[in-house]
Amino acid sequence: MIGRLNHVAIVVPDLLAASAVYRDTLGAVVSRPEDLPEHGVTVVFIDLPNARIELLHPLGLNSPVAKFLALHASGGIHHLCYEVEDIIAARDTLVRQGARTVGGREPYTGAHGKPVLFLHPKDFCGTLIELEQV
Numbered sequence: 001m002i003g004r005l006n007h008v009a010i011v012v013p014d015l016l017a018a019s020a021v022y023r024d025t026l027g028a029v030v031s032r033p034e035d036l037p038e039h040g041v042t043v044v045f046i047d048l049p050n051a052r053i054e055l056l057h058p059l060g061l062n063s064p065v066a067k068f069l070a071l072h073a074s075g076g077i078h079h080l081c082y083e084v085e086d087i088i089a090a091r092d093t094l095v096r097q098g099a100r101t102v103g104g105r106e107p108y109t110g111a112h113g114k115p116v117l118f119l120h121p122k123d124f125c126g127t128l129i130e131l132e133q134v
Contacts (some may be wrong), residue, residue: 001090003083006112006132007045011065012075015057016041022046022053028053032056036111040064044109054081054111079118079128086116087133099123107133 012018015033020116023030031045040063046053056078058066068078084090087107100120110116110132119129 005051006081006083009054009076009078010066011056026101081130083134084131
């Protein structure tokens with residue numbers, strides 16, 4: 001059902017410092033920060049040959065990642081995103097098997113402009129899972 005790993009999302013307390021680590025220390029190509037008010041985050045994308053890294057920083061006090069950062073002051077992995085061919089079919093199969101969605105059952109447009117859904121970490125070995133339709 002799931003396809004390739006699309007990205008690993010990491011919440012960071014300092015987006016510029018984290019970008020510098022990936023750019024200057026690891027030699028990665030790092031995008032410019034982009035505010036995504038509809039998602040409550042500022043994001044930086046790091047393209048790798050086999051996936052992406054998505055650095056997330058809260059945009060405002062009501063950001064969905066602000067609570068994560070409050071619990072993990074130095075940041076950390078927030079979620080894994082897997083590609084799926086048909087997000088509705090994937091959702092329906094997973095829900096029939098007992099998986100729970102987070103943030104509603106209907107897909108919405110994610111940071112990459114494609115339909116996404118999140119799956120509850122308690123159903124996936126403690127890991128928040130994002131599904132993105134390709």
